[in-house]
Amino acid sequence: MEIKEFHEAFAGVLKVFSTPLLLHYTDLELCTSLNDKYLQSWVDDVDRISLAGYVDKSFVGFVSAHLVKKHLTASVTIVILPEFQRRGYAKFLLQTISSVLFQKGFARIEAQICTENKDSIQLFESLNFVCEGRLRKNFLIDGKLYDSYMYALINPEV
Numbered sequence: 801m802e803i804k805e806f807h808e809a810f811a812g813v814l815k816v817f818s819t820p821l822l823l824h825y826t827d828l829e830l831c832t833s834l835n836d837k838y839l840q841s842w843v844d845d846v847d848r849i850s851l852a853g854y855v856d857k858s859f860v861g862f863v864s865a866h867l868v869k870k871h872l873t874a875s876v877t878i879v880i881l882p883e884f885q886r887r888g889y890a891k892f893l894l895q896t897i898s899s900v901l902f903q904k905g906f907a908r909i910e911a912q913i914c915t916e917n918k919d920s921i922q923l924f925e926s927l928n929f930v931c932e933g934r935l936r937k938n939f940l941i942d943g944k945l946y947d948s949y950m951y952a953l954i955n956p957e958v
């Protein structure tokens with residue numbers, strides 16, 4: 801898998817941000833053009849590290865970490881296109897961004913995962929993220945509130 805910076809993968813990233821089904825379990829906003837202010841804010845955000853994955857020049861998906869530098873914490877979001885799911889690409893992207901974040905001295909990487917998203921739960925647990933608790937009624941999907949789990953991976957060097 802080839803890894804690119806977010807701004808180098810803008811067209812592929814727009815494919816994710818413009819597909820409602822792919823945003824189902826995220827807090828990302830729907831975007832319809834490369835000039836969308838919300839999408840551009842992700843690229844310009846100095847408190848975010850985002851990486852895009854490519855296989856044979858095809859955009860696979862991305863992982864992004866919102867950085868809370870004061871607390872050495874990063875919150876990750878990952879989205880993989882359906883045709884590339886269950887092939888190990890999400891795992892590779894999460895391993896890559898975790899390595900980058902830990903090298904930068906971050907102590908904690910966390911992910912908030914809807915209790916209904918069994919695939920993501922399995923993915924994060926396979927990478928040794930630990931479920932730290934349940935947040936009640938904080939995921940609004942199609943007009944219905946769901947609980948979520950808070951998963952975290954702690955930097956063993958900190």
